[in-house]
Amino acid sequence: MTDIVTRLTGDERAAGRLKGIYSICSAHHWVIEAAMKQALDDDTPLLLESTSNQVDQYGGYTGMKPADFVRFVHGLADRMGFDRHRLLLGGDHLGPNAWRNLPAEDAMQRADALIDAYAAAGFRKLHLDASMPCADDPARLSDEVVAERAARMCAVAEAAAARVGLAEGPVYIIGTEVPVPGGASEELATVEVTHASAALDTVAVHRKAWDARGLGAAWERVVGLVVQPGVEFDHTRVVDYAPALASGLSKVLERLPGIVFEAHSTDYQKPEALSALVDDGFAILKVGPGVTFALREALYALADIECELLAPNVRSNLREIVERVMREKPNNWEKYYHGSDAEKRLLRTYSYSDRVRYYWSDHDIDEATRKLVANLANIGIRENLISRYLPEQYWQVRRGSIDASPMSLIYSKVRDVIRVYAEACRMHTQAK
Structure with a gap:
């Protein structure tokens, strides 16, 4: 397998201990801080990515342009004592997605400006x-059209990197069988795995498009191909990885030197599925809604604890405020959540697609979140209540690995997710 850790980070010491790398796709400061804590404990680099709808x-x-996101993350790193040089920043789903309701050329002009801003800001990994x-456009684009548009964006990125004098050009992720950002909006039972021949054709057609634009040097920095290994989630169910179904696809990498698969x-x-994915060549593991789902679980558990400890007139009322704001500002969920009012109420909170994540920066919600943390920090949280609402964190408190402060509990809950990815990417002496 290609040494993807060295190619992405240049950290040969870490590469000797890692067989893959996970990517945290979130702009929430507590999620990023939790990820930095995990990487500090593991002594590994950290790959953080902003998506094209979060940052453009x-x-x-989020209200952040690419350069703003870089400053934001660097500020968090400095505060957390995390070496900036061990941070790898990436851009996810960069292209015309946000403007696909426009004619193709108009959308691509905006995509060009998006790529230019990311590359000029110093983002190292561009999807x-x-x-x-x-x-x-027709309902389904040909691989040739997708590849030509990707090559066009690559040319923009190369020019932007040269213009600002970056020592190294970006590394690129390509692919035509790209899962929908944020998970499927329809119910799923199974997901078709990318055919081996389709993966090979995708690389060939992209290589041709790169060559046509004189981007041979940039092609050497194409490190990953997005394919569908047969993993997905909808609002209420998860399609688990089945290694046997992807065995033919995994063998394709033998014919693609320098490239690994990126799994969205x-x-x-499940933990064993993530480990199997890395072992099978899906050496870049993307996680986004999963970490903010854990953040929401932590905050709502703390809100339940607050209800046990404080009188109604001094509570943050976080859950009620989130529900009110989401109903008042439905643009980020109403196209995705369907059914009765009761079903939509459940989905607004519990859907695996976690569209609550679009609302944490809302003024009223942010104020309520801060009040919740302050309330519980002032009164203290009894460990028997932690056992009731955050049972995994209860044992960590009992063992002394974390304290019972609300922020420690939040970080720990998010790290429960990230830790599984870290373990899947770690080199083991008996790895297959």
């Missing part, structure tokens, strides 16, 4: 995703 040239839903049809939508996979 207009600000995205070029032109797989979605735009307003005047790995959220909620």
Whole structure:
């Protein structure tokens, strides 16, 4: 298998201990801080990625442009004592996705500006995703069209990196069978695995498009191919990885020197499935909603504890405020959640796609979250209540590995997810 850790990070010491790398796709500061804590304890580099809807040239839903995100993450790293040089920043699903309701050329002009902003800000890993049809496109794009648009974006990135004088050009992720960002919106029972021949054809057609634009040097920095290994989640169910179904696809890597597979939508996979994915060549594991789902679980558990300890007039009322804001501002969920009012209420909180994550920066919700943490920090949390609402954290408190402060409990709950990815990527003496 290609030494993806060295190619991405240049950290040969870490590469000797890692067989893959996980990617945290989140812009939430507590998630990023939890990830930094995990990487510090593991003494590994950390790959953080912002998605094209979180961070773009207009600000995205976080209000941050790419350069703002770099400053934001660097500020967190400095505060957490995490060496900036051990941070690898990536951009996920960069392309015309946010503007696919426009004619293709208009959407691609905006995608060009998006890529330019990411590359100029120093993002090292760029996922070029032109797989979605735009307003005047056919319902399904050919591989040739997707590859040509990706090559166009690569040329923009190369020019931007040269313009700002970056010592190294970006590394690229390509692919045409790209899972929907954030999980499927329809119910799933199975997911078709990418055919081996399709993976080979995808690489060939992209290589041709790169060559046509004189991007041979940039092609040497294509390190990953997004394919579908048969993993996905919808609102209420997870399709688990079945290694036997992807065995033919895994063998393709023998014919693609320098390239590994990047697995999207790995959220909620079982630990043994994540390990099997890395062993089978899916050496970049992406996780996004899974970590913010854990964040929401932690915050709502703390809100339940708050209800046990404090009178109604001094509580944060976080859960009620989140529900109110989501109903008042439904743009980030109403196209995705369907059914009766009762079903939509459940999905707003518990869906695996975790569209609550779009709302944590809302002023009222942010204020309630801070009040919740302050309330519990002031009063203290009894360990028997932690046992009731956060049982895994209860044992960590009992063992002395964390304290019972609300922030320790939040970080720990998020790290429960990240730790499984870290273990899947770790080199073991008896790894197959």
